[in-house]
Amino acid sequence: MNKIVEFEKLLFGEGIFTRYDDDIDFWIDKLVILPSIRPFLLDELVIRCSEYCSDSFFCNKLLKKSIKDCPALVYRLYKRNIIKFEDILPFLRDDSIYVGCYYYETEIDDLEGFLFNKSIPNEYDYSFYKTIQNSDEAKQYGFSSHSMEFCLKYDDLEHFREYYDQETSFLNWSCFEWSQKPRYFDLLSFSGYFGSLNCFRFLLMKGYEINMNVSSSVACSGNAELFQLCSQKTIDFSSSLCNASDFCNLLYITFILENGGDINEKNEDMLLY
Numbered sequence: 001m002n003k004i005v006e007f008e009k010l011l012f013g014e015g016i017f018t019r020y021d022d023d024i025d026f027w028i029d030k031l032v033i034l035p036s037i038r039p040f041l042l043d044e045l046v047i048r049c050s051e052y053c054s055d056s057f058f059c060n061k062l063l064k065k066s067i068k069d070c071p072a073l074v075y076r077l078y079k080r081n082i083i084k085f086e087d088i089l090p091f092l093r094d095d096s097i098y099v100g101c102y103y104y105e106t107e108i109d110d111l112e113g114f115l116f117n118k119s120i121p122n123e124y125d126y127s128f129y130k131t132i133q134n135s136d137e138a139k140q141y142g143f144s145s146h147s148m149e150f151c152l153k154y155d156d157l158e159h160f161r162e163y164y165d166q167e168t169s170f171l172n173w174s175c176f177e178w179s180q181k182p183r184y185f186d187l188l189s190f191s192g193y194f195g196s197l198n199c200f201r202f203l204l205m206k207g208y209e210i211n212m213n214v215s216s217s218v219a220c221s222g223n224a225e226l227f228q229l230c231s232q233k234t235i236d237f238s239s240s241l242c243n244a245s246d247f248c249n250l251l252y253i254t255f256i257l258e259n260g261g262d263i264n265e266k267n268e269d270m271l272l273y
Contacts, residue, residue, distance in 0.1 A: 025061065025065075028061050028062055028066075029065065031045065031062075031065075032065050032069045032070040032073070042070075042072065046073065046077060046080070049073070049077060049082075050077065050080065053077065053083055059083065059087065062074075063083070063087065067088065067091040067092065067097055067100045068096060068097055068100060071099060071100040071103055072103075072140055072141070072142070072176070074088060074100070074103075075103045075140060076140055078103075078104075079140070085104060085107050088104070089104075092104065092108075092114075095118050095119060098115065098118045098120055098121055099121060099175060101114060101115055102139075102176070103139050103176075138174060138176045142174050142176055142177040143172075143174050143176075143177070148160065148163035148164075149172060149174065149190070151163060151199065152171075152190050152194065152199050153196065154194075154196070155191075155195075155196035155197060155198050155199055157198040157202055160199050164206070171185065171186075171187070171190055185213070186208075186213075187203055188200065188203045188208040188209075188210070188214050189213055189214050189216075190217070191203060192214050192217040192218040192221060192226055192230075193218075193220055193221060194221060195222060195223035197225050200226060201229075210229065210230055210233050210235070212236060212237075212240075215230050215235060215237055215239070215240045216239055216240045216243050217243075218230050218240075218252075219241075219243040219252045220243050220249070221247075221249070222247060222249045224251060227249075227251045227255070231255055237252075237255070237256050237259065241256050244256065
């Protein structure tokens with residue numbers, strides 16, 4: 001299990017779930033970002049949010065933010081009958097909500113017409129969705145469980161070994177993956193991106209090397225063990241600062257600044273779009 005960094009402890013301890021009426025927009029912003037890159041938090045959020053969704057003020061705020069940035073959270077709440085589709089539908093009508101609509105393709109009568117005036121996200125690959133064995137599973141978890149990507153994301157080393165032995169290194173980015181797509185990733189970066197320690201170590205044993213791209217991926221994950229592995233390398237960590245900041249990785253931020261990183265430096269090689 002990945003370790004929860006201090007910000008997440010704050011979030012679950014003294015944050016939105018105990019005083020969400022204070023600056024709720026800020027807390028929900030962070031609430032939605034964290035599980036997108038640390039998938040093990042999503043199940044926890046479903047449980048916590050279900051306790052508060054009876055409050056219409058909280059529910060509307062959560063829907064407004066999550067329907068775009070973490071649609072899987074809303075979908076899981078819907079599948080558990082915690083939020084009704086008629087409560088979700090008004091938020092799906094927003095012209096900027098495209099991917100989130102596909103979660104409810106069986107509930108929307110004319111999906112093609114519903115999507116007609118909406119903006120399609122950059123590099124949205126719907127063709128990949130058509131190849132997924134279990135679309136409902138992909139909507140909830142980003143990928144089908146029968147895929148190498150799922151194994152890397154959820155650190156399923158036992159099944160990942162089988163895919164690795166097939167000598168395939170091509171990775172798809174699911175249209176239902178609710179986190180932002182990296183500009184660059186290979187197997188090691190992908191596992192580091194989601195904090196999958198066991199798969200990461202396995203790939204290191206197979207000869208993969210930690211470089212700046214990998215470090216930038218790990219900076220998103222918040223995984224303390226992966227941070228220790230990367231911090232032992234003599235590479236330039238300054239390119240990881242923006243990602244560490246965006247995803248509240250306090251260990252990385254502190255390490256970079258203590259080792260001469262410039263907090264005002266313009267980072268042109270950011271991992272994320």
